Amino acid sequence: MATTTKPTAHINWVPDSGSANLGAPPANISSVGFQPGQPVPAPWLNYLLHNLGRWTEYFDQGLNSTVLATSLDQGMRLLGGGTWGYSAATGVLSWDAPFNLAIPSAADADNTVAAGQVTLPAGSVAYVQANTPFTTTGDVTQGSDQVENLAYELGIEAGMGVIGPGIPSGTTVLSLTDTTATLSAPATASSTQASLTFAGSGPLTLTVADGATLVPNPQTVVVARGLGQAALVGVNAGTMVLRDKEARGLHTAGYVTTVQAPAGQALTAQQAVYISLGASDGRTAGAAYPADASIANGPTRAGFVGFAHTATATGDTAHLVTGGFLGGFTSLTPGALYYLDPTTPGGITATRPTVTNQVIAPVGVATSASTLAVNPAGAAANSVVQGASSWANYTVSSEAQLGTALAAAQSGGGGVIVLSAPFTLSQGYTVTDAVLVQGRKGASTLTVLPGGGLIMASGGELRDVYLGTTATTGNLVTVTGDYATLQACRLTLPPQSTCVGVAVTGSGTRLVRTQLAGVGPQSTATGIAYVSGTDNLDESTTILS
Numbered sequence: 001m002a003t004t005t006k007p008t009a010h011i012n013w014v015p016d017s018g019s020a021n022l023g024a025p026p027a028n029i030s031s032v033g034f035q036p037g038q039p040v041p042a043p044w045l046n047y048l049l050h051n052l053g054r055w056t057e058y059f060d061q062g063l064n065s066t067v068l069a070t071s072l073d074q075g076m077r078l079l080g081g082g083t084w085g086y087s088a089a090t091g092v093l094s095w096d097a098p099f100n101l102a103i104p105s106a107a108d109a110d111n112t113v114a115a116g117q118v119t120l121p122a123g124s125v126a127y128v129q130a131n132t133p134f135t136t137t138g139d140v141t142q143g144s145d146q147v148e149n150l151a152y153e154l155g156i157e158a159g160m161g162v163i164g165p166g167i168p169s170g171t172t173v174l175s176l177t178d179t180t181a182t183l184s185a186p187a188t189a190s191s192t193q194a195s196l197t198f199a200g201s202g203p204l205t206l207t208v209a210d211g212a213t214l215v216p217n218p219q220t221v222v223v224a225r226g227l228g229q230a231a232l233v234g235v236n237a238g239t240m241v242l243r244d245k246e247a248r249g250l251h252t253a254g255y256v257t258t259v260q261a262p263a264g265q266a267l268t269a270q271q272a273v274y275i276s277l278g279a280s281d282g283r284t285a286g287a288a289y290p291a292d293a294s295i296a297n298g299p300t301r302a303g304f305v306g307f308a309h310t311a312t313a314t315g316d317t318a319h320l321v322t323g324g325f326l327g328g329f330t331s332l333t334p335g336a337l338y339y340l341d342p343t344t345p346g347g348i349t350a351t352r353p354t355v356t357n358q359v360i361a362p363v364g365v366a367t368s369a370s371t372l373a374v375n376p377a378g379a380a381a382n383s384v385v386q387g388a389s390s391w392a393n394y395t396v397s398s399e400a401q402l403g404t405a406l407a408a409a410q411s412g413g414g415g416v417i418v419l420s421a422p423f424t425l426s427q428g429y430t431v432t433d434a435v436l437v438q439g440r441k442g443a444s445t446l447t448v449l450p451g452g453g454l455i456m457a458s459g460g461e462l463r464d465v466y467l468g469t470t471a472t473t474g475n476l477v478t479v480t481g482d483y484a485t486l487q488a489c490r491l492t493l494p495p496q497s498t499c500v501g502v503a504v505t506g507s508g509t510r511l512v513r514t515q516l517a518g519v520g521p522q523s524t525a526t527g528i529a530y531v532s533g534t535d536n537l538d539e540s541t542t543i544l545s
Contacts, residue, residue: 009149011053013046022046077102078223078235081250082115083368085327086231088244093120093224093231096368099250101204101221101235103132110201118208122228125211129155129219131200137193138181140166145186147196150179154217156198164196165189173198245269245309247327247371259306259320261288267308267318270328271346272363274303288318290346291361293339298359304340307363307374325367326374332366337416339363348372360414360434375463375487397421402429409435419444419465425452428478433459439466439489448476456484458506466490472497475529482533483508493518493525500526507533517544 023043024030034040082097094117101111110131118126134155138147150156153176160173162181166189174182200219211225225232230243233250240250261275264287271290278285281300288308292301306322332338333350340361341347353360364372394405394417402417406429409415414434422445431437431454446454448469454462458481466489467476476491476499484506491501495518502511516527520543527543530536 010056011049013049013053022050076221076235078233078250083247083249083327083371084233084240084242085247085370086120086242086244088229091119091121091226092117093126093226093233093242101128101130101223103130107131107201109203111204113204113206116206118206118224120208120224120226120231122226123211124208124226125214125222126206126208126224127214127216127220127222128204128206129157129200129217130221131202131204132219133197133199134218135195135197138179138196140164140187140189140191140194140196142166142188142190143186145174145183147181147183147187148179149193150181150196151193153179153181155219156181157200159202160198160200162196162198165191165194167196245326245328247368248325259322260317261286261320263287263308263312263314263316263318264289266314267312268346269308269310270326271308272304272340272348273306273308273318273320273346274301275305276301288312288320291340292345293342293353293359293361294345295342295355295357297345298342298357298361301345302340302359302361304361304363307372321374323374325371327371329366329370329372332369332372334366334368336366337362337364338366338372362436393418395420398423399425406431406435419446422446424449425454427451428453428455430455430457431460431462431484432457433481435459436461436463437465439464448474450474453478455480456486456506456509457481459483461485461487462489463487464489466492468492469494469497469499471499473499475500475503477502479504479506479509482506483510485510485512486514487512488514490515490517491527493523493527495520495523495525497525500529502527503529503531504536505531505533507535509533509536510539511537511541512539513541515542515544519543 021043024047025044079100079102080097081095081099083095085094086092095115097115098112100108100113102108103111113128120126136151138150140147156173156176158173158175162171162173162183166187167183168185168188171183171185174184206223221235223233223235230241233240233242264276264284267273267288267290273288274291276283276285276287276289283289289301291304292298306320307326309319309321312318336350338348338350339352340359340363341349342353342355342358348363362375364374367373394409394415396402396405396417397420405417409417410432416436416438418438419440424447426449444464445466445468448467448471450471451474453475454477456462456477456479460481461484462477469476472494477486479502486502491514493499493501501516501519511528519525519527528538
């Protein structure tokens with residue numbers, strides 16, 4: 001087959017789509033086609049040639065933008081936006097900080113969308129027209145402010161900058177009519193089918209359209225899709241599914257609904273709940289009820305397991321969010337640790353209970369005014385107010401500060417000790433009742449030296465703490481009391497040592513999502529040693545070689 005060169009012009013047949021000389025053949029003709037010898041009315045023939053010309057022009061535009069489209073597909077990412085949220089009831093997708101479409105060779109400032117929200121019904125898409133330079137050709141005439149016979153014009157908009165032969169610096173597009181662009185300055189030289197580069201600038205606007213009818217151009221980038229009960233947000237591989245009432249950042253884990261239980265009574269959305277044991281609290285075993293940390297009911301009803309995702313009628317199945325980030329709250333204090341409210345069943349408070357015999361039950365940390373990082377530790381992590389307390393928070397960055405904080409917390413009735421930097425432990429330190437030692441990402445590693453370690457007394461808790469050791473013998477953590485808790489910790493042991501990660505002599509110890517490294521089949525180290533005690537519980541502990 002002979003090589004065919006591309007035509008220099010489109011068919012452009014009957015460009016006036018409203019002409020009386022343009023009409024579609026009826027269905028009984030289009031379904032079987034024209035018959036031999038059958039006269040073809042001029043409006044039908046014009047209609048066919050007209051649509052053939054328009055489709056040819058459309059595909060020509062797509063072919064001309066192939067390199068651009070490939071570059072966008074391979075390199076784009078959606079970044080930022082702060083905390084994203086979605087409501088299935090209203091279809092509202094929101095983000096509380098600007099986000100940008102990161103495109104190689106394009107300025108981030110020219111592809112940024114301000115914080116805001118859009119309504120994204122099922123089947124709809126939210127898209128932007130990316131400000132990415134692209135090149136086409138057109139006829140430039142000296143002294144004229146018009147570029148004619150553009151090879152393709154989709155994506156060219158008023159305000160775009162233009163660069164090309166004979167085009168003065170700083171020239172922009174004023175308007176576009178068919179294949180003719182009117183510029184802000186006349187050309188200084190003439191050129192036939194000159195190579196012209198167009199580029200937008202400034203912030204982007206997020207637009208919502210029906211996904212089935214949207215006709216994209218080379219600059220169109222879809223950043224979100226409405227799925228009904230969820231929204232798909234992101235570009236290329238960097239996407240996330242944002243479910244109803246979920247609030248989180250891009251590329252972070254969201255909530256995980258891991259518990260379903262019948263509602264023992266009507267529950268409201270975002271209500272803190274517990275699962276009844278039946279006999280101990282006089283309710284239906286296995287059913288979900290509002291958690292209660294009051295003096296009267298706290299001992300049996302304060303075992304917080306999660307939050308009701310939606311309002312649930314008595315007897316219906318309740319879906320409980322047991323971890324991750326949950327939105328839908330109001331007036332939270334970012335960074336504050338929240339507890340069950342001992343005065344309101346199902347409620348939470350940032351004020352640690354201080355009345356004697358009220359239950360202290362942590363439920364999570366606020367990451368924004370409307371979002372809580374849910375972190376249920378269960379009844380094993382609860383403690384009871386023992387009387388007047390000077391409970392406080394402590395931030396420590398050294399062994400000496402840790403010793404001081406532990407002593408102060410013990411004498412004051414409890415407290416949260418946050419590790420703000422890695423350091424070593426050269427001796428044993430006791431974590432007592434109502435004291436939580438909390439790690440912080442990137443700053444929670446403690447190195448246990450020979451003779452060092454942590455001793456867990458009754459009711460003490462470690463959370464998100466990483467421990468390693470240079471010793472060849474001894475325990476990293478020794479549990480001597482009852483109902484101590486290690487949650488989301490990681491203990492790393494030298495494989496050829498005789499060290500023990502956790503040595504337990506108390507009862508009711510809870511190991512929750514804790515990792516023990518260096519204790520594989522070829523190791524002589526011991527991950528967990530239950531020396532004595534009863535009712536100890538190991539929940540999802542991971543053994544790593």
